Structure formats: structure tokens, C-alpha cells
Amino acid sequence: xxxxxxxxxxxxxxxxxxxxxxxxxxxxxxxxxxxxxxxxxxxxxxxxxxxxxxxxxxxxxxxxxxxxxxxxxxxxxxxxxxxxxxxxxxxxxxxxxxxxxxxxxxxxxxxxxxxxxxxxxxxxxxxxxxxxxxxxxxxxxxxxxxxxxxxxxxxxxxxxxxxxxxxxxxxxxxxxxxxxxxxxxxxxxxxxxxxxxxxxxxxxxxxxxxxxxxxxxxxxxxxxxxxxxxxxxxxxxxxxxxxxxxxxxxxxxxxxxxxxxxxxxxxxxxxxxxxxxxxxxxxxxxxxxxxxxxxxxxxxxxxxxxxxxxxxxxxxxxxxxxxxxxxxxxxxxxxxx
Amino acid sequence: xxxxxxxxxxxxxxxxxxxxxxxxxxxxxxxxxxxxxxxxxxxxxxxxxxxxxxxxxxxxxxxxxxxxxxxxxxxxxxxxxxxxxxxxxxxxxxxxxxxxxxxxxxxxxxxxxxxxxxxxxxxxxxxxxxxxxxxxxxxxxxxxxxxxxxxxxxxxxxxxxxxxxxxxxxxxxxxxxxxxxxxxxxxxxxxxxxxxxxxxxxxxxxxxxxxxxxxxxxxxxxxxxxxxxxxxxxxxxxxxxxxxxxxxxxxxxxxxxxxxxxxxxxxxxxxxxxxxxxxxxxxxxxxxxxxxxxxxxxxxxxxxxxxxxxxxxxxxxxxxxxxxxxxxxxxxxxxxx
DNA sequence: GTGAAAGCGCTAACAT
DNA sequence: ATGTTAGCGCTTTCAC
Numbered sequence: 265x266x267x268x269x270x271x272x273x274x275x276x277x278x279x280x281x282x283x284x285x286x287x288x289x290x291x292x293x294x295x296x297x298x299x300x301x302x303x304x305x306x307x308x309x310x311x312x313x314x315x316x317x318x319x320x321x322x323x324x325x326x327x328x329x330x331x332x333x334x335x336x337x338x339x340x341x342x343x344x345x346x347x348x349x350x351x352x353x354x355x356x357x358x359x360x361x362x363x364x365x366x367x368x369x370x371x372x373x374x375x376x377x378x379x380x381x382x383x384x385x386x387x388x389x390x391x392x393x394x395x396x397x398x399x400x401x402x403x404x405x406x407x408x409x410x411x412x413x414x415x416x417x418x419x420x421x422x423x424x425x426x427x428x429x430x431x432x433x434x435x436x437x438x439x440x441x442x443x444x445x446x447x448x449x450x451x452x453x454x455x456x457x458x459x460x461x462x463x464x465x466x467x468x469x470x471x472x473x474x475x476x477x478x479x480x481x482x483x484x485x486x487x488x489x490x491x492x493x494x495x496x497x498x499x500x501x502x503x504x505x506x507x508x509x510x511x512x513x514x515x516x517x518x519x520x521x522x523x524x525x526x527x528x529x530x531x532x533x534x535x536x537x538x539x540x541x542x543x544x545x546x547x548x549x550x551x552x553x554x555x556x557x558x559x560x561x562x563x564x565x566x567x568x569x570x571x572x573x574x575x576x577x578x579x580x581x582x583x584x585x586x587x588x589x590x591x592x593x594x595x596x597x598x599x600x601x
Numbered sequence: 602x603x604x605x606x607x608x609x610x611x612x613x614x615x616x617x618x619x620x621x622x623x624x625x626x627x628x629x630x631x632x633x634x635x636x637x638x639x640x641x642x643x644x645x646x647x648x649x650x651x652x653x654x655x656x657x658x659x660x661x662x663x664x665x666x667x668x669x670x671x672x673x674x675x676x677x678x679x680x681x682x683x684x685x686x687x688x689x690x691x692x693x694x695x696x697x698x699x700x701x702x703x704x705x706x707x708x709x710x711x712x713x714x715x716x717x718x719x720x721x722x723x724x725x726x727x728x729x730x731x732x733x734x735x736x737x738x739x740x741x742x743x744x745x746x747x748x749x750x751x752x753x754x755x756x757x758x759x760x761x762x763x764x765x766x767x768x769x770x771x772x773x774x775x776x777x778x779x780x781x782x783x784x785x786x787x788x789x790x791x792x793x794x795x796x797x798x799x800x801x802x803x804x805x806x807x808x809x810x811x812x813x814x815x816x817x818x819x820x821x822x823x824x825x826x827x828x829x830x831x832x833x834x835x836x837x838x839x840x841x842x843x844x845x846x847x848x849x850x851x852x853x854x855x856x857x858x859x860x861x862x863x864x865x866x867x868x869x870x871x872x873x874x875x876x877x878x879x880x881x882x883x884x885x886x887x888x889x890x891x892x893x894x895x896x897x898x899x900x901x902x903x904x905x906x907x908x909x910x911x912x913x914x915x916x917x918x919x920x921x922x923x924x925x926x927x928x929x930x931x932x933x934x935x936x937x938x
Numbered sequence: 939g940t941g942a943a944a945g946c947g948c949t950a951a952c953a954t
Numbered sequence: 955a956t957g958t959t960a961g962c963g964c965t966t967t968c969a970c
Binding site for chain 2: 310311312314315317333334337338339341343344345347348352355360361364378381383384519546549550
């Protein structure tokens with residue numbers, strides 16, 4: 265493989281000149297530069313980023329740390345879209361992305377921090393990592409610049425991007441309220457998940473502002489799982505037939521709730537209205553199509569990458585980026601829209 | 602960041618010894634090794650893979666080249682599952698994966714080959730690249746070890762993994778035939794796509810063997826797009842009302858065909874049976890759930906990575922891996938299964 | 939069993 | 955405008 269040394273020899277100049285010419289420095293004769301570029305092309309030269317990274321002490325690589333990169337996670341296409349967004353920005357600014365996942369059987373024989381340090385990534389984006397992940401703390405406290413998705417931690421080297429979950433949930437609840445629903449249940453995610461907490465807050469606010477009593481018994485956790493949500497909804501519907509609407513903290517859970525309603529022979533949306541959160545692909549293909557609060561997952565990835573690289577280059581104004589959500593009204597809440 | 606030099610100093614040995622100790626060479630005193638390992642731990646040492654890669658001339662990194670890593674491609678979760686499979690194997694054998702995509706706006710200012718050479722990836726897996734992609738040829742002809750997904754090219758440095766598309770299509774057609782269908786249409790992908798060609802072949806064989814006349818007019822191309830397939834199916838159903846079943850070369854197209862049938866008020870599967878190909882997530886969530894030929898996309902990625910790394914380490918028996926498919930019977934072909 | 943020295947390909951002072 | 959030199963962190967002969 266050609267090196268700048270080969271080029272230098274062929275051009276009859278020193279390797280320094282070649283380096284400078286190829287890197288667009290101004291202090292090199294334009295004629296020499298042209299000649300060098302020409303020869304580089306002829307010799308089919310590709311710079312060795314390993315060598316460059318070694319000497320410059322940065323790799324122009326960012327790590328994307330995700331957990332649960334399984335077949336299962338294809339259902340909610342969250343991880344994938346975030347990844348696509350990250351990749352998009354990263355390639356626009358000529359960085360590369362290496363993927364670290366912790367699903368594997370080797371199950372974290374190395375910590376996130378080690379992974380990052382060994383590869384000498386300049387920074388990392390963390391997605392789908394649970395707040396109680398023991399290694400999250402470690403990487404956040406390390407000196408590796410990080411951007412977290414949906415985890416609100418901020419420091420000198422750490423930023424995050426999230427959506428306005430309080431407002432999103434509020435919009436969902438207000439939509440149901442506007443449709444006349446007064447007996448609204450909520451299927452939330454985990455107790456300790458940041459987004460769950462926020463979405464519950466928004467839900468509560470909406471009810472409060474509408475002067476509706478919030479029945480705590482009607483708020484259950486579905487662990488973001490379709491089956492669990494289905495079971496919980498089934499129970500709820502049987503015990504409390506007065507419920508007419510569900511707000512779910514994820515679309516996958518909303519699909520589970522719809523299944524439960526169908527099992528009980530309840531028509532959607534006439535007898536039970538259901539609204540989800542996320543706008544996964546399945547939402548618009550469900551029967552009936554699922555109303556939801558759409559998060560722009562691609563944009564989340566894109567903005568995370570943008571924020572991280574701005575941080576790396578010292579031009580980040582803020583370390584926090586909050587994106588908007590959008591209410592998508594489909595037939596699971598309104599007939600014949 | 603700690604280097605082996607620091608460790609050497611702390612341990613009072615040479616850097617050579619540190620290197621050997623840490624890399625498990627046998628010719629180092631067990632006591633020295635323990636001491637060195639201890640110190641390395643204390644100093645929170647991480648090996649610099651850039652430096653190592655530079656001197657060893659291999660990076661323990663493979664590139665995953667995909668095209669069309671867009672929001673759109675989330676629908677058919679093909680890319681994502683392949684990626685997950687690749688990632689799984691790669692992390693099992695302590696390699697890393699860097700993702701190169703060519704969706705970006707910078708639209709291939711660099712060729713695949715350049716991307717790979719600059720990062721000094723040891724090899725590459727190519728997925729979703731079209732056979733007529735101008736840069737495919739280049740990378741295949743380069744000296745970079747490659748494994749292609751669903752493109753049958755084989756050489757000293759190139760291998761591929763695919764599924765048995767002829768057999769898969771045959772199984773689909775035979776399923777329809779067994780149900781009594783005699784007027785079967787096919788919605789294929791592109792004219793020049795390898796898999797399309799194979800799937801058509803299998804379809805034709807099944808009909809031939811059953812002694813059924815293959816009406817070429819009933820075979821159309823849907824470009825693997827839902828909308829295009831819908832339009833084509835609509836036209837076909839209007840012009841040839843005798844058609845009772847569709848075999849589609851992708852699930853996404855099958856969903857389009859189902860839409861067309863519904864538009865014409867035809868009941869599925871009673872009046873029109875539809876079977877797809879791929880088994881994307883949407884298939885099982887469609888109404889009615891879509892029968893299909895399932896490809897194990899995760900396994901394709903996993904096997905591709907395995908093949909590539911075996912090739913890199915000179916222990917690949919064959920450069921070709923053909924996976925099996927599975928007929929999944931759902932309600933789009935059979936009621937009340 | 940251990941160390942000295944060379945070198946991977948590149949950038950960056952520091953000359954000239 | 956160009957060249958000389960040192961060095962990034964590591965592995966690997968080759969001595970001892």
C-alpha cells in the first residue's frame with residue numbers, strides 16, 4: 265500500500281512536503297502541490313488513518329454504544345433510526361462511526377469505557393442504556409465526551425438529547441380529553457425510567473388542568489413490552505369497565521392494549537380509544553392505525569451526533585438538545601378522520 | 602492515558618517485557634507477568650489499538666457497507682437485522698465493526714474502496730448494494746477481503762452468503778398450489794436483481810412441475826416498493842379477474858398487493874391469497890397476517906461476519922454460504938389455520 | 939527470561 | 955517554500 269514516503273520519492277520531495285501538500289497547507293508551492301496530488305492519484309494513495317490518529321491523538325471516530333441490538337429490538341425501530349441519524353451526520357462531517365453493543369454473549373467482559381479507550385474514539389453516543397446500568401456511571405465519569413439519548417445528565421464532557429416528554433404526554437392526554445374521554449388509563453414503562461417519569465408527569469398535568477380526577481389505580485407499568493401491556497390492560501378493562509381510553513408510553517405497549525381490547529370484544533375507537541408514543545413503523549400499519557406521539561428518532565440520532573462533534577471541537581453552545589414531538593391522529597382514537 | 606512505557610517504568614522492566622507479558626507470551630517469568638498485569642490494572646491501562654494496528658498492519662476492524670440507511674429502510678428491517686447479526690459475531694471474536702453508508706448527501710465522494718483502505722479495515726461486508734452499483738466492481742476487484750450478501754460473486758478474496766431463493770420461491774408457489782390455486786400472479790422486484798431472478802426461477806419451476814401454464818403477463822415488477830406493487834396488482838386484478846393468488850418477492854410488496862385487493866373489495870384469503878417473502882416485522886402484524894417465506898436476516902449477518910473472519914484468518918473452507926428459508930403460513934393464504 | 943533498537947505511516951516543531 | 959528530526963504507542967527481530 266502506498267505511503268507518503270513513496271510519493272515523496274516519486275516526486276523528489278520530502279515526506280513533510282507531501283504531508284503538507286495533501287493536507288491543504290498554504291505554505292507549499294502550488295506547482296509542487298499539483299504534482300504531488302497527481303502522483304498520489306497515480307499511485308492510488310490512501311492516507312493511513314491509524315497512523316494519523318496515532319500521532320494526532322484523535323481518531324475522527326465516534327462510538328455508538330447501544331444495548332439490546334437484538335432481533336427483538338427490530339420491532340421498535342428506535343435503535344435503528346437513531347443509528348441512521350447518527351450515521352448521517354457523522355458522514356457529513358467526515359467522521360466514522362464504530363458500533364459497540366452489549367447484547368453479545370461475551371456480556372460486557374469489557375466496560376463501555378474500555379471499549380472506547382481501546383479504539384481511541386473521540387467521543388461516544390449512548391442509546392438504549394438503562395439508567396441503572398452499572399457501566400453508565402463509569403463512562404459518564406470518565407473523560408470521554410459523551411452524548412446520552414433520553415438520559416438527562418450534563419457535565420463538562422457530557423450532554424444529552426431528548427424530546428419534551430412532559431409536553432408530548434400532555435398532548436396525548438389532551439387529545440383524549442378533547443374527544444370527551446373522562447376515564448383514561450395509562451400504561452407506563454418502568455418505574456425508574458426517565459421518560460416514564462416525564463410522561464406520567466405530562467399525563468397528570470393534562471388531567472389536572474382539565475379538572476379530571478387522576479385514578480392512580482388506572483396507571484400501570486407495562487415495562488415497554490407488548491405482552492405485559494396486554495395483560496395489564498386486560499386486567500384493567502375487566503376490573504374497571506368504565507375506562508374508555510388508554511394512553512400508552514410506547515406504541516408497542518399500545519399494540520398490546522389494542523389486542524386486549526379486541527379480546528374483550530371492545531371496538532376501537534368507539535368503545536376504547538388508544539394512543540401510543542414513539543410512532544414506530546408498526547403504528548401506521550396496525551388495525552386500526554394507531555394514534556401516537558411521534559418522536560423523530562432519526563433527528564435524535566442526528567442531533568446527538570451533531571452535539572457530540574460540536575463538543576469535541578469546542579463549539580457547543582449548550583450540552584442539551586430537546587426535540588419536539590408531534591401528535592399523529594389516526595383511527596385508534598378517531599373514526600373516519 | 603497510560604502507555605506500556607509507563608507500566609515499564611513502574612515495574613522496572615523494559616517495554617518489550619510489558620508487551621510480551623500483556624499479550625500472553627510464554628517466555629516471560631510468571632512473577633514478572635503478574636506484577637505487570639497488576640500495575641497495568643492500577644494504572645487503568647488500555648492498549649492503543651491504533652498503534653497496534655499500525656505496526657501489525659491489521660486493525661481487527663471490519664467495515665459494514667450498506668446503502669440506503671435511511672428512515673425508509675426501517676420498514677423492511679432487513680438492514681438492521683443483518684447489522685445486528687454481524688455485530689453479534691464480530692463482538693464474539695473481539696473485532697469491531699465500523700459502519701459505512703452511502704446514503705449521505707456527500708453521496709460517495711469517496712468510493713467504498715477508499716473508505717475501507719483509509720480506515721485500514723481488515724475486510725468488509727456489503728449489504729443492500731445493487732448489482733449495478735459502479736463501486737461494487739471496484740471493491741470486489743480490490744484486494745480487500747469481502748463478503749457480499751445476496752450477490753453471487755466468488756473469488757480468492759470474495760465470498761457471499763445468500764439464501765436458497767429458488768427453493769424459497771418454489772415453496773411459496775407450492776403452498777399456493779396445494780391450496781388449489783391455479784391462477785397465480787407474481788410481483789417480482791427488479792429485472793436485474795439476483796434474488797428476483799432466482800425467485801422467478803423457483804416460481805416457474807413450481808408451476809411447471811404442477812403442470813400449470815405460466816402466464817408471463819401475470820408476472821410484473823414492483824421494484825420492491827409497496828406503492829408500485831399496489832398499483833401493479835390493482836391493474837392486474839382489474840384486467841385479469843381470474844387471478845386468485847399472488848406470490849410477491851418481498852413482504853413490503855405483498856402489503857401493497859393486499860391494499861390493492863382490499864380496494865377492490867376482495868376478501869383475503871377467500872378471494873385473493875397473498876404470500877410474501879422476507880418475513881419482516883410488519884408481516885405478522887398485518888391484517889390479515891401475511892404468509893411468507895422467512896429469511897433469517899440476523900443469521901445472514903452473523904454468517905457473513907463469520908465467513909469473512911474465517912477468510913481473514915485463512916481458515917475458510919468455502920467462500921459461499923447458503924442459508925435455508927422457512928415457509929410461514931399465516932392468514933393471508935389460509936383462514937383459521 | 940529480558941532488553942535495545944528499529945520501524946509501522948504519519949504530523950509537527952524547528953530549522954533553513 | 956522545503957527539509958530534518960523527533961516521536962505518537964506499539965510489536966518484533968536480534969542480542970545477551
